[in-house]
Amino acid sequence: MSFILSQEIGYLIFIGGGLIMTALVLLLIFVDTKWLGTRKTFEWFSTAGRNIKSGLLASSVISAWIWAATLLESSTVAYKYGIGGPFWYAAGASIQIILFAVIALELKKRAPSSHTFTEFLYLRLGKFGHKVFLLFALLANSIVTAMLVLGGAAALNALTGIDITIACFIIPLSIMMYTYFGGLKATFFADYLNTSLIFIAILILVTGIYFFNPNIGGITGLFEGLQLASTINPVEGNSGGSFLTLASIGALIFGIINIIGNFGTVFVDQAFWQRAIASRPKSLIKGFFIGGLAWFAIPFALATSLGLAGIALHLDLSPSEVSHGLVAPITISTLLGEVGGILILTMLFTAVTCAGSAELVAFSSLFTFDIYRTYFKPSASGRQLMRISKYSVLAFGFGIGVLSLSLFHIGLNLQYIYLSMGILIGSAVGPISLSLIWKKTNKTSASLSALFGLLAGIFVWLFSAYSLYGNISVLSTSHDIPLLFGNLTSFATGFAFVILGSLIKPDNFNFNITKQRIVVVEERIRSLIKEDNDENLLKKRTLFGYKYGIIFTLILVVIWPLPLFFSGYIFSFEFFLFWILLSIFWTLAAACFLIIKPIIESKREISTVLSNLMIVIRSKFLFRKDENMLLSPLYGTVNSNLESSTANTNYKRILVAVDGSMPSIRALDYASHTFQLDSLIYVLHIIEWPEGTEDNATASEYDTELLKRIEKEGRLVLSSILIKNSKRCERIVKVGDPANRIIKTAHDLNVDIIVLGTRGLGHSEDLGHVTKKILSESNKPVLLLN
Template structure:
């Protein structure tokens, strides 16, 4: 939310679109990875277990490092932007905000684990979308804007006063934006890395019913598109259009580059249209977005510490209770470390804009090797180990070399420019592809997917463990052999089709012709553009807020029936019970 308004302010309406198009395709693509994992290794808990079984200890350690780097840089990017926004809205010291944000997350994740993550994701996302939809209405009720058409006139005037370098005719109202498409390239690659190397995506996929993985990620990816597109366009254009009017917080000056890069476009726009209520709304959605995302990252890191480090290298006979205890240690450790690392970045001059541009250099090297680990049987062990390391070295070299060549030095300012980050991200993402193919051709592996099932990853059910498996999931997991394989393969085909269609639609057919057309939006076209975005985000509100209640009605009825039976058992106990009481208790158990 903060990032999409930042790039909207910098590049015009191309920025939020490319932000959205840089996220939705890989969320949908993860449906293919998730169902492939459930098809080939249904007992796995993390991505790293898959790497270890296929390639051994050295690869396991290498990918563990890649995943942890991914988690750390993702959390730092989030905390830097959120703490700056909270500081601007409340006056609290930025370091206090950086350390206080993870506190609540650590507490409820410590107690509730992944169940707490699922529940908070739902409630927080529902609340966030309600407030986002409120802003799409409130922005057009203030006298200074009044309508989408008048907002268009304000932005067109701003384009004349402050033309955008690299945009066609300097206009904010065009998709022909060099800065926008540069950002789109680095953002889609960076987010492929963030998704594929984020073990929390795999943890959630492994935790879900097989028939829920593909619809969940496909619907989620498409619905998500509206959030950065609609909110980023609306609120960045509010800031651009009203920046020279007295109700804007920085009046009579424009926002400084530091304020923009710090992610303050959205808070300032919210204050402009809704005053203190707008500030409270941004404060609330920032807190909720951070806690949901940080909770997922904490779960990811704690699962690495408990399953991939403790269970694998320190206690191979660990029981469920042992792993849970170490996951608690992981939750506490990562919460403190993330806040401390973000503080370090703040004091060396790094902010949301810098991390938003460069994070792909660090997150992308594992994209192709990781995907091939799950999808390509011929990738060799040496290729899987060396290609991401060579890719990261290549990306870092290109990034730093480009900063030095283009801007005359290597420092925070030059390395945060968009061109070095684009070159470094592209090199980091694509160089592992030839590395892994060439290395694999010398000694291809020809891996047998059935080998994944030979290693037992599920816990032995002992006296200290109570199995509580959802009946629907249990039924699907019990369908073995010919019954389950065609079912999962069908979902894999559906996921592949949706992955291709989403990428082609969001990244090729829709935006690229508009980039080539050098078209400056008319008032009518801009109105239609924003109306579609607003309808889409209201549809996302329904999908994320109300559809889970409809989709889960059977589970709600089952829980309600169980609660009522429990009440009947307790009533029977108070009344003396007998044979009927004992039967009820057995049924409940």
């Protein structure tokens, strides 16, 4: 059997790409921790510091929602049902992201310090309820990740010939590499890069198909090809048998299954709760709304182009190829050859690794907080939790490879798992949502309704398959009607029983319990949560979310498609042209926003990084270790004899930073000997401590007793240092980020010059990172001594 690509290319993309992504993410983390002052704590690993803004949040939401199914299954339903398939895929999986934003904001209101949604449910529903929904959350993780691996492995095998068994372990390996080191923050960094890459690739692909590929003949050729295909092979259940209509029974049934199933894989998936927890409340609604609407463009544009192109090219695909999601890879390879194969495989790599990383971090959080800390070691330290989180990433990554391979060998493919997932986890949506927004939700009925809904959904699914097709098998249960009945039963039963039980025996839960009993250890994060807990702001954002969430939902699944369905309208060329151009412009607008918005939001951080980079470059080329130098951000770099230049300069107020290192001691000794006798020398010692909010914490934000203790330790350090002419010296102790405190103290005291060592207690070979930051950001002259 011949393949479009060689196995070497497949290995290069998935293993080489994973290594490149790991290196890039580690570089970004290095910059974030060394130059932007982020501390690698457990909160950083699991919640990304809870300070993610709307642009990066939108990119991350999209990245977590771009599965292999997004690129593969969406093209499959276009190939099966025509233009209605990708529309219902897009609409049926966008509204959940939009509506989830409102429920996620409720979690921010009810339990602002929570790390997982099940951590909240532990207090809200008790141990039994916690175990029930923890089971559903882990099941959602497993289903989503198995789909990612199965879809990616099938495509990798079809394009390169790499054995499915090997592919099922290569893909998790590429995901684990950077997730292990970077946690959720690494995922956010990678999400932005991969989302940008996928949108650019989609724009290149669809414009190439519609405007430049001679095999299609442009939009006109595609339209004529679909008309001919509708005549030769009419679609059963479509208006006029046409591929050019939304009046499709098959597409509508798929749309209903898609909507129900995706409610489960959003509302029950910790990956999306994790993104909500990591964001600021003022960014949450905007980030998820934009993410949902921008994500709509991916299946709307990509699947419409690839799925319809496969029809117009009259590709004769086997049922097995269709069910494994190979319409998109085969179509693009037919159109673009090896280049097309590389393009789709690269897109699959980015989709699988990003969504997979989100699921790994989600599983890690569930295992660490809801299993290890809750039931095994409640007193675990942050260091222990970090270690358990990393081990669980490795365990889940390996385990999902085994699970995916097992599902493949028993005959379950991407399409089967995608369409049945709502039956397995859809019953949990109602109880989870109502437990957050309704204080009368009965905890027993909430837990039992999820379990009963699961059993009822499975029973109806299997019973309808047996009644219609005479047996229960993978084939009979994969038909549309049994899947539709099973999904509807599971979802509706979960809602119905929790409402009925709560009306019969209502609880009266006090949500202040979840606010008070779920705590964050790290002071900086506590300060940030306290700042964001503005009831008026949260109330306004919640009302905004409900209002526009309902409006967007009605537009996407009622106002837009249903008139076209009930009218039986078959697209004219003019309407088809409008439809295609709309998909392209929607994708272009989404791409521009998602690429540019995070850069604008991070302009301050980018400026800091560039400044530090310039300092590094300047120090490499201009700084000589063997010479004393006077460096000033105002006047450049001056080689001089310091004894004469500084003594003859009228410096009356001098700030000397001392951390106990030899260069800082020499800087203090030099200042006490050299400057004029009437000069006042401030000897500053900084006790390093994590800064607070974006505007920097003040000492008053720290615990009073702890502050007194660490200031006392700082004064002991300074008192142990002998200072010549100590009568003209004033000792000062500060707490916080060293560079920020030195710069701020110099400004507050209005000193004439800052004196410090070239490096502190670190292991830097030239300039320390604190020194570099002071040179970059201070407007005071700076004197450095080795």
